[in-house]
Amino acid sequence: MAPYKILVVDDEPDLEPLILQRMRRAVRSGRYSFVFARNGLEALQKLREQDDIDMVLSDINMPQMDGLTLLEQIPKVDPNIRSVIISAYGDMKNIRTAMNRGAFDFVTKPLDFKDLRHTIERTLKHLIEWRAALASRDQLVTLQNELDVASKIQQSILPTQFPTTRRVDIYGAMEPARNVGGDFYDLIMLDQGKYGLAIADVSDKGVPASLFMMSSRTLLKGAAIGNPAPSEVLADVNNLLTEENDTAMFVTVIYATYSPESGRMTYSNGGHNPPIIVHTDGRTSLLDPIGGIALGVAPGFSFPNDTIELAPEETLILYTDGVTEAMNADHEEFGVERLLTIFSDNPPSSAKEATLAIFNAVREFAGPTPQSDDITCLSVFRKAVSSK
Amino acid sequence: MAINAEREGSVLILRADGRIDGSNASDFLASVEKEFDNSDTGVILDFAGLTYISSAGLRIILLIAKDLRGRDVSFAVCSLSSSVAEIFTISGFDQIIDLHDNSAAALAAIG
Numbered sequence: 001m002a003p004y005k006i007l008v009v010d011d012e013p014d015l016e017p018l019i020l021q022r023m024r025r026a027v028r029s030g031r032y033s034f035v036f037a038r039n040g041l042e043a044l045q046k047l048r049e050q051d052d053i054d055m056v057l058s059d060i061n062m063p064q065m066d067g068l069t070l071l072e073q074i075p076k077v078d079p080n081i082r083s084v085i086i087s088a089y090g091d092m093k094n095i096r097t098a099m100n101r102g103a104f105d106f107v108t109k110p111l112d113f114k115d116l117r118h119t120i121e122r123t124l125k126h127l128i129e130w131r132a133a134l135a136s137r138d139q140l141v142t143l144q145n146e147l148d149v150a151s152k153i154q155q156s157i158l159p160t161q162f163p164t165t166r167r168v169d170i171y172g173a174m175e176p177a178r179n180v181g182g183d184f185y186d187l188i189m190l191d192q193g194k195y196g197l198a199i200a201d202v203s204d205k206g207v208p209a210s211l212f213m214m215s216s217r218t219l220l221k222g223a224a225i226g227n228p229a230p231s232e233v234l235a236d237v238n239n240l241l242t243e244e245n246d247t248a249m250f251v252t253v254i255y256a257t258y259s260p261e262s263g264r265m266t267y268s269n270g271g272h273n274p275p276i277i278v279h280t281d282g283r284t285s286l287l288d289p290i291g292g293i294a295l296g297v298a299p300g301f302s303f304p305n306d307t308i309e310l311a312p313e314e315t316l317i318l319y320t321d322g323v324t325e326a327m328n329a330d331h332e333e334f335g336v337e338r339l340l341t342i343f344s345d346n347p348p349s350s351a352k353e354a355t356l357a358i359f360n361a362v363r364e365f366a367g368p369t370p371q372s373d374d375i376t377c378l379s380v381f382r383k384a385v386s387s388k
Numbered sequence: 389m390a391i392n393a394e395r396e397g398s399v400l401i402l403r404a405d406g407r408i409d410g411s412n413a414s415d416f417l418a419s420v421e422k423e424f425d426n427s428d429t430g431v432i433l434d435f436a437g438l439t440y441i442s443s444a445g446l447r448i449i450l451l452i453a454k455d456l457r458g459r460d461v462s463f464a465v466c467s468l469s470s471s472v473a474e475i476f477t478i479s480g481f482d483q484i485i486d487l488h489d490n491s492a493a494a495l496a497a498i499g
Contacts, residue, residue: 182443201443202443203443203444203446203447204410204413204443204444204447205410205444248447248448248450248451248454249447250443250446250447250450250479252443252478252479270480271478271479271480271481272478273478274478289477289478291477291480291483292480293479293480293481293483293484294446294479294480294481297450297480297481297484298484301480301483321443325442372410373442
């Protein structure tokens, strides 16, 4: 390792040989090296020329630029250099000024070299810790940037284009929490004008959860395209996710097939919150959770399914527990009861309106309390189609 | 979240209270594992004082269950409050974890 480089600034020419003599062992062993300057201006020039100077040891009274002015200038060259000031014994006024201008420490004349060595070592120790802290901050920033990229990739796979035809009205959205995380929704075109609808929430957050989410979503899409029965789709995905799942991560999923023509929706549940239906009069009811297990927990489970018929102008809403477990400042949860009353006076007239109303209600409830979980919602509004 | 351990014969009973969520799930796992002893034939998690468990917490329960099953140690969870019980039911964890109303019932089942 290169020696620590110390810039000594003093207009007294005798100081240079004195320091080199008294510090010769530390210089010979490669611990320190010294550079000298005769005033503040020369010191600044040395600092600009040599970017490997670690600390400055400076006198106060010097021609051209004094030590106190130099102290103000050093951070402009490099804010991470530490300075120690040499002052006359008892000159508290200048010592205070120097400390207020960012000096790390001071020593007094006549120099006590034992104390000076001790002060230099203490300054360097502080510098080493400071640099380590800066390095880990930089690493953290890099990591955070990578996580932001991961989060963007994750969101970019969520559908943002929704079919709008005479019959079909579907709209989904996700509001991610700070971390890359676990929620997703999907909309899959199936045969005979049907749609596959999925909403899911991966246990935990962070990078491992986001990778698990990506593979869950791909497996689900693959299984859904080949199979019209939601119960079989979930059973397949479950078996695939359970293989070699040492991390014990799991994903809760509702997968449904929906026919805009008939309004019939067949769904299977892998351990997820039951969907809700908003009726035309504004009443909201919870669908039967029908009790399947979260996917990835254990192989070989079967998943029951149920079929309901959405009446014209009724809305089906799939959501994650980021909605019901959103907290306000009093640590209260938004809860299912509040969810069930959002539409009592104002039943939605489109899927987008339903989804956005839920986001608004949660936002209003939570107020300034930071969001701790992804919030995701996928709505289906059954359009009333006049028969011609 | 605090953990309190006691033994009834060769069965380890761990009582946890408060919340288990993403912020303390791995601490919870570490403090549970610290109590394990090779001579244990059964482990009971008594959740009487638990007010909330998130999916990150359920994942830890699953890790514990897998670990114990691999070592042939029986495992049960007991005394769930109604809101925590609902989380176990909705996620389907009630289908793979042995749940009991109280620690006496859990002990009778696995002791």
